[in-house]
Amino acid sequence: MNKGIFFVAIDLNKPMLEQGPFDVVLHKLPGKEWREIIEDYRHKHPEVTILDPPDAIQHLLNRQSMLQNVAELNLSDCHGKVGVPQQLVITKNASASTIPYEVTKAGMKLPLVAKPLVVDGSAKSHELCIAYDELSLLKLEPPLVLQEFVNHGGLLFKIYIVGETIKVVRRFSLPNVGKHELLDVDGLFRFPRVSCAAASADEADLDPNIAEHPPKPLLERLARDLRRRLGLHLFNIDMIREHGTKDVFYVIDINYFPGYGKMPEYEQIFIDFLLSLVKNKV
Ligand SMILES: O=P(O)(O)O[C@@H]1[C@@H](O)[C@H](OP(=O)(O)O)[C@@H](OP(=O)(O)O)[C@@H](O)[C@H]1OP(=O)(O)O
Numbered sequence: 001m002n003k004g005i006f007f008v009a010i011d012l013n014k015p016m017l018e019q020g021p022f023d024v025v026l027h028k029l030p031g032k033e034w035r036e037i038i039e040d041y042r043h044k045h046p047e048v049t050i051l052d053p054p055d056a057i058q059h060l061l062n063r064q065s066m067l068q069n070v071a072e073l074n075l076s077d078c079h080g081k082v083g084v085p086q087q088l089v090i091t092k093n094a095s096a097s098t099i100p101y102e103v104t105k106a107g108m109k110l111p112l113v114a115k116p117l118v119v120d121g122s123a124k125s126h127e128l129c130i131a132y133d134e135l136s137l138l139k140l141e142p143p144l145v146l147q148e149f150v151n152h153g154g155l156l157f158k159i160y161i162v163g164e165t166i167k168v169v170r171r172f173s174l175p176n177v178g179k180h181e182l183l184d185v186d187g188l189f190r191f192p193r194v195s196c197a198a199a200s201a202d203e204a205d206l207d208p209n210i211a212e213h214p215p216k217p218l219l220e221r222l223a224r225d226l227r228r229r230l231g232l233h234l235f236n237i238d239m240i241r242e243h244g245t246k247d248v249f250y251v252i253d254i255n256y257f258p259g260y261g262k263m264p265e266y267e268q269i270f271i272d273f274l275l276s277l278v279k280n281k282v
Pocket residue numbers: 120121122158193195196197236238253255256257258259260262
């Protein structure tokens with residue numbers, strides 16, 4: 001309040017046009033009906049900042065379109081390389097019996113991480129597993145995306161983005177998969193939310209070759225390019241460093257409007273961001 005910011009809850013049982021006036025509408029609601037309400041409001045009130053436009057958020061609700069923009073970036077000239085693991089979409093009407101053939105045709109190497117194609121905030125959209133051998137691919141349930149597993153020393157960088165501000169935290173992740181394991185282990189390995197907030201590695205004593213943050217200029221360029229391409233202000237990026245390299249990175253996941261309570265100094269960052277939106281308009 002003392003910064004001149006007043007949060008007013010939107011009454012979902014009343015027409016948006018009868019509420020307000022608003023400078024900014026901040027939302028994270030799923031579903032077509034809400035999207036239509038916001039789009040209609042946006043056309044009638046172009047002066048109001050919608051955080052963020054529903055059609056932009058849509059990019060991140062599918063694990064193929066989510067990473068498309070990263071794959072198209074060319075960041076190799078600034079302090080490192082950023083790519084996405086090779087991935088293959090298995091559509092809803094594909095039969096699991098075709099997956100081994102499609103994987104071989106695409107030249108993908110096991111193990112593969114299988115992820116539900118749709119990301120909708122449900123627990124189901126976070127039910128991931130690792131396939132160690134071809135036979136286990138037959139047990140998968142399309143639609144899904146298969147991503148080559150990249151060894152990354154069991155550590156992941158979660159990069160929070162609020163407008164132009166970036167904050168990096170370390171989270172524990174899946175351990176490397178060794179060649180011997182590949183030979184001995186078979187089947188599907190279903191795993192829980194390994195890199196959630198409780199898995200913070202910020203205070204852990206880790207090998208600096210694994211734990212050193214990605215170079216700041218690289219992250220700034222990646223964040224700027226993704227903000228522009230995605231048309232979003234609020235998201236976080238899950239990034240891993242390929243084990244054994246200094247500056248080869250992969251983006252494996254992008255989340256819209258994550259739990260910012262886990263971002264260091266988020267209160268001040270969010271206040272400054274909201275004020276900047278209004279300041280830039282006058
Ligand atoms: O998908 P991740 O990488 O686990 O990130 C989650 C995710 O963004 C999750 O949102 P949803 O997909 O469940 O809607 C966030 O939940 P909340 O928005 O309820 O907090 C988690 O906070 C994200 O985890 P993190 O904050 O560690 O990125």
